[in-house]
Amino acid sequence: MTDSVDVLQMLKLVYTLYTLSVISLIGWFAFGVVNPKGKPRIVKASTFYTYVGVLITVGVAIHIVTFNKIPWVEIDFKRDSLKPAQVVNITIEKHKFKLPSPKIELKCNEYILFDVVSKDLTYGFGIFRQNNSMVTQMQVLPGSRNDLMWKFGKNGVYHLRSTEYSGPKGAKMYIKDVFEVKGCDEDDKYSQKRGNL
């Protein structure tokens, strides 16, 4: 299954290439527009409409590609109709996570539902690897259902951190090594307690 690390690495590559292309384009334009030998040129209307067509295509295509390639989008959409193999109930109050147990073991390749309740403020719920990269997250609002369904495909030990600001008292809402995924064929190389970190 596609992992969030793979998606982020792909994004890093694509956006870096895009950035360099755009900087080059404006650089080329800047040289061209002041070139003493440059002549005024009128752009045809058809060129403009083609360009607009490309913009629309790109805008729509981004979402179509991610919808089909990023597995958690479909799970998120269907989470009400999918039956979770495991439900993890967590409460947050006064800037503290109340966990069902200090260490939580998660099943591999099963639907896990994180059901998080806030008793006071708006918080965040984020799962992070040992190298601090993010696995997933959601906002946790008081008075709303905050349920995140996820499927883990690799073995690893993960941290829990609030991903939303909840005042200076919430600045250190971070618990190490809360979740452990076991039973997968593959290890998450960025989230091993001992190993290739």
Add this chain to the structure above:
Amino acid sequence: MSFLHTLVNGNEGGLKADGLTPTQKVTLRAVIMGILYYGLSAFEGMMMRAHAITPLSMLDDSHYFSVMTVHPIVGIFGSTYLVVFGAFTFLVPYLMKKPLYSIKLANATWILIAFGALMSWLGGFIFHYAPLYTLYWPLPVDFSQYDAVGGLVFILGIALIMIGTLGFIYNIFATVFYTEEGHEKRPMKPLLISALGIDGMLNIWYKMTGREPYAKEPAVSLPVVAIFRGTIDTFLDALVILTCGVLILVYIIGDLSGATMDYTSVNALLYKNFFWWGLDLIADGLVLIYVAGSWYLLAMLITGKKLFMQNIARAALLLELIVSWFVWSHHLLADQGQNNMMKLVSGEMVTAFELVTQGIAIFITLVTLWSARPLKMSNELKFLLGGILGFMLAVPAGIIQADMGLNRILHNTQWVAGPHFHVAILVGLTMTLYSAVYILWPTLTNGVKLYSQKLASFHFWGQLVGGIGMGAFMGMAAMDGALRRTLYLDGEYQTYMILAGICGLLLLAAWVAFLFNLIMSVGLKGLLGIFNKSKLKTTALIPEA
């Protein structure tokens, strides 16, 4: 000529403030205050950048987050609003070829905004009130963390800013519609149709159906159309922020008077939707529309030519206004209580239209410039190109995070703060504003000569490289999991933070160079003279020859 003499009297005689009209003065007052607030915001930014590299002993958690709270207030309202409102206070009457509706109101506007920004800043600086600009309910009324008096000062400051904003809006709309003394009565209908850009759409429709154009010469010029439309969003945004401010004030007053109220009476998700609907009208509404209008104006002034595809540009501005009302859900893609269809339609699909509307503005501006080749690489042209580059980078970064799949791993990370909104503001918006400052400089100062072109060039490169660099390194940290609004005290992302800090320092140096160049050009006497009452009793925009 000695350095001291130039500092006091300005370059080649500097600014003769006695020769400035009341309209020139009020414009310059707002712009100067905006530039000073930009410096304060940049300094606060550097404090946070330094703290991200190695924790500063002077910044405890509550101080750090109070700096983070006031940083955007000072940057957006204290700086950008003042520069933009100042410039438009001059440009709208200039383009409409009639005096400003009310100079008194324009003066009240900048004073209210400047004082309001100062009050909000004091709310953070003295009382450490720190609910951040997002004000997520019920954090602004969590008096177990904040002093209610601090909240009172902060929120009253915001209210003053919004009242000043309403003053600006009234002045702009009144300037468009009023009939000046001695002039034949201006009919309302063609002005309104043109100001909303409906004539552009009708022209396209009439052309498609083989008819003569609806309006050969539109009643309102294209940049004024952009300002008018952007100001509609400014109005709606001011109403929403004022409403939330009143709500918070009620709770603050309740706490101060001993009648503490139950904050669960307000639904946090509903509040978040309402607040983001209004707040997003700044980021995805008025900023994009004002910027597009500024690009069009700058392109026309730089080239002396008509804009490429004028009718499309007018129609696109109307589309942008409507789009801006339906995109707020992209801020709630990580909120599981938010309806999935709202996330999909408002958060993803309608938001993606901003790629189209902003893309159209970029294309039209670049083609207009290209059609007038060869041009001189003036300060205004290079800053305009920098501004366009900023939005070419920041808008797609925003579209990427406004995706249900990618938002799950980008929401609240440094990606949002770096490649998206800091690049949009520091490179896209600010460089566009500097372009406008450089092009309006001779008109507003009655021809004061710039002290140093080398400093102007350093200002350009510092702003461009510093802004893009800082955004890039923050974005790279985000790819490795760095959140915004989170303190990392164990050196987790130190390499990226050092590099981002160096870029931040470059931005601060660019501002210092610009301010120094400005003061040396006009002189301290001229600078202070701007704040004295104008000796010219005229409603004309510039002194009559």
